[in-house]
Amino acid sequence: MGKIVAIxxxxxxxxxxxxxxxxxxxxxxKGKKVLLCDLDPQGNSTSGFGIKKTSEMLSSYNILINDxxxxxxxxxxxxxxxDIIPTNMDLAGAEVELINIEHREYKLKQALNILRExxxxxxxxCPPSLGLITxxxxxxxxxxxxxxxxxxxxxxxxxxxMASVRNVKRIYNPLIELEGVxxxxxxxxxxxxxxxxxxxxxxxxxxxxxxxxxxxVRLSEAPSFGMPIQYYDRRSKGSDAYNDLAxxxxxxxx
Numbered sequence: 001m002g003k004i005v006a007i008x009x010x011x012x013x014x015x016x017x018x019x020x021x022x023x024x025x026x027x028x029x030k031g032k033k034v035l036l037c038d039l040d041p042q043g044n045s046t047s048g049f050g051i052k053k054t055s056e057m058l059s060s061y062n063i064l065i066n067d068x069x070x071x072x073x074x075x076x077x078x079x080x081x082x083d084i085i086p087t088n089m090d091l092a093g094a095e096v097e098l099i100n101i102e103h104r105e106y107k108l109k110q111a112l113n114i115l116r117e118x119x120x121x122x123x124x125x126c127p128p129s130l131g132l133i134t135x136x137x138x139x140x141x142x143x144x145x146x147x148x149x150x151x152x153x154x155x156x157x158x159x160x161x162m163a164s165v166r167n168v169k170r171i172y173n174p175l176i177e178l179e180g181v182x183x184x185x186x187x188x189x190x191x192x193x194x195x196x197x198x199x200x201x202x203x204x205x206x207x208x209x210x211x212x213x214x215x216x217v218r219l220s221e222a223p224s225f226g227m228p229i230q231y232y233d234r235r236s237k238g239s240d241a242y243n244d245l246a247x248x249x250x251x252x253x254x
Contacts, residue, residue, distance in 0.1 A: 002035075002119040003253060004112055005179055006141035010164075011157040012128035014149040015184030016040075018219060019245075020125035021048040022238070025228030026246030028081035032120040035074070037112065038087040039137055041094075045125040046086040049077045050226025053088040061090040063111045064136065065097050070111040079228060083119075091133070098132045105132070105172050109140035121253075130164045138165060139172040143179035147213075148200065150186050150193040155200070178207050180252070182245065186212040211245040214238065 007020045017040065024036045038045040039060050043053045058073040063085070075084045098104040112122055124137040138144060144165060148154045169176050181204045187193055201208055213219075219238035222229045229238045 002033075002116045002122050003143070004116070004122045004124065004141045006124045006126055006134075006137040006144040007147065008126040008134060008137065008144050008161065009146055009148065009157070010128055010130045010134070010161055011149075011154065014154065015147045015182075015213060016128070017042075017044040017048065017125055018223075019145070019147045019182060019184065019213070019242075020045050020123055021223070022219075022228050022230065022242035023245055023249065024082050024121075024123050025079055025230050026242045027121060027250060028079060029230060029243070030246055030250060032081060032250065033118070034082045035085065035115060035119045035122045036082060037085040037108075037122065037124045039091070039108070039124050039133055040127040041087065041089060041092040042127075043087045043089070043091075044223065046084060046088075047226060048223045048228065049079060049082065049084050051075060051077070051084060051086050053086065055088060055090065057086055057088060059090065060085050060087045060108075061094055064091075064094050064107045064133070065101070070114050074115070079231060094133060095131050098136075105135050105139050108136040109173075112140050130161070134164075135168060135172070138168040138176060141173070141176055143177050145179040145182065147182045147184045148196075149184055150196045152192065152196065155196065158200075158203075178204075180249075181208045182211070182213065183209070184213040185215045187215055209245060209248055211241060211248050213241045213245070216241075 062068045216238040218233045218236040222232035
């Protein structure tokens, strides 16, 4: 049975979608079957795998709002062992529409449970907020992975995120656990980076991945070509980092 992992941080610009795309690709390259569900209305995971967003496509919006057969929304990507549930701008209105739907917090869980047997890992790229869409992701997930930018303000948002997860655990999903914390945009030359690492280590201990994701131009370029970094530039620092993360992730889940 596949493991469902929500990649979540309510703060934008922390490398959440970059991690969703490149971790999924890295795990796919290691022979595991992966599904990535794009639950961010911006749809950057969708375009990061070279899928054109259109208003006609079946998407995560239709799964949450229209009760479609989840398999009809799955797209086989051009990259090894990775399938996508895409999204488009329709999802931007889903928060309001979900309010009137019965058992609204469980819509994604019901859909992804149908697909569990078909994949080793199912990742959810969450929006940068803690609204109903993110609650759906956390209710569906077995674990959650938190990318954190190496800066002071990242620590402030972290306590708010953990409080939200505790609420979800209490009300909707008592089994959810922390998968791990990933440091992104890492620059070891900066004193602030070292201070942030020290604080996060103190709080999360072994849940902090030993792999860190560096600041890298090639990582920023890859999405505009619709490719994960391993396919855009497999010799880059970013590719090495996400391949190392994939190894570490798989080892932790054996």
